[in-house]
Amino acid sequence: SLSAVIGKNIQDLKIDNTIFSCCKKYIQEGSTFTREITLKDIVCLISSFETITPDGEDVRIYIIKDVTELRRLKEQLYHADKLASIGQLVSGVAHELNNPLTGILGYTELLKMKVKDDSITKELDKIYKAAERCKKIVENLLTFSRQKPPERTYVDINDLIDSAIELRIYWFRSNNIEVIRDFAELPAVYVDPQQLQQVFMNLIVNAEYAVMESNKAQKMIKIKTYKREDQDKIRIEVQDNGIGIPEDQIGRIFDPFFTTKPVDKGSGLGLSISHGIIKEHNGEIWVESTPGEGTTFYIELPIK
Template identity: 35%
Template sequence: MKDNVETARSGATSTCRESVEAELLRRNQELTELNEKLSRAQEQLLQSEKLASIGQLAAGVAHEINNPISFVFSNFGTLQTYLADLLRVLAQYEKAEQFIANPQMVEQIAALRQQVDLDFLMDDVPVLMSESREGIERVRKIVQDLKDFSRVDAHQDWQWANLHHGIDSTLNIVNNEVKYKADIVKEYGDIPEVECLPSQINQVIMNIVVNGAQAISGPRGRITIRTGTGEGHVWIEIGDNGNGIPKTILSRIFDPFFTTKAIGSGTGLGLSLSYGIIQKHHGRIEVQSEPGVGTVFRIELPIKHDEERDQSEVHE
């Protein structure tokens, strides 16, 4: 009888323990899911703050630079016309020198011509004007690229965008980070416009390209950007021939705050934010890497944004 009671007690204890363990597992699973949702929300918040900062910077730069550049550019065109007229007048005066009767005056003009090297000035002034105009046009292009990159003149709405234009604008923005490290090779395919958040896609491109440049050490490297289309989606591949990523950490590169850079050299948020952006677009981002060979990121984006899927995810 005593044995039966102990067996019953043991069975009840075992059942109770199993029930408690099951409840702990269930609660742990719930906490894990909540933590993942919190992490995603944090990533989106950080991304929104970063994009807002970039937008404010672009707006300030555009305002401060565009105004003086506009009137300088306008004045420059007028100045070129004036100089062309002056050079034509000088050319006529040069022809008239032979008809001057006063030998002393002719001698003074010849001495002044030699002193200022008039022939050289007449050849060099148009060249300098042309180079200066080109420089001003480049400044205007940089400002426009910055506006295109951050879309400061548009709301954060889903819109149809030419990804190639966005990539080109982003490359101009990060040119200083890349130009001393690598050559950019573009192998663009024939792709349609994509319904997306253009500034956020540009942010992804920027993060990956800058990371690729930073992964290149030693001899000058190469970053190749390819695009193409599949069934209902477009894809972008960004590959570099840098140091590559060890397999032991490859699965962690999209984790928030994970970085292999020295302290103070990076937050570890770039690729994590990029992952969140692509997920927000219902796309995919994958990476293949081999140490000593290089890394390739592949992004797939649906051509048409699925609003119904957004709504269903909000209500989950």
């Protein structure tokens, strides 16, 4: 607390040595400096300069400011601009692919009706399934680059999450995945229920994959909701104890087509789509992860 440090000698305070080690060179030179360093999960901006007190004493002033939130907001702004540019590109490509894929599916169905040879029919089935998969990817692309505004109504976020969980309940039970609901009583939020349920489903499916890939005996997904007391917002946390996300990949997790899964397990669009939906609702989404321990996705949505 502030009262615990005012008037104390800086050497008596438990300050991370990283601060002093990064400042040592400048102190020896007697120069002014400003540097940004990371202390565990906190990004600090350190400024220091020498001055003279009214009593004529030479002193050095240190200013240490927590800029973690500012850094996160800057990264989100950069990411949003990048996604907007990619969205315009993929929209055009997706529309161009949609028509020929529809033709492939239609003509394959016609051929299956006319061909009596089972071996040929099996090959046609393979073509149809491959084209269907391509069409699904195109649909995801169009969703990612969608232009239509959300169709909003007042809903209970807890009900939307419950609905998403129920759609996967058989899978949870079959694979011994424990799902913990920690829901607070929330005010109704003005959102598009279909879009938000899509976000929750994406996060839940990702959590499923993460816990199934881990070798832990107890597989757990915890979903928590609560109202921020300091702000007019609600927060949703989707936590798993799965494999986690490697540190060198977490910065790309919302990029389109980026995925940590094998090729046949995902298109790499789910989180990009979720990011876009939350942004359209004037909300925020971010992630924290520790490899080998698990991942938590955070969503904040305005109440008004």
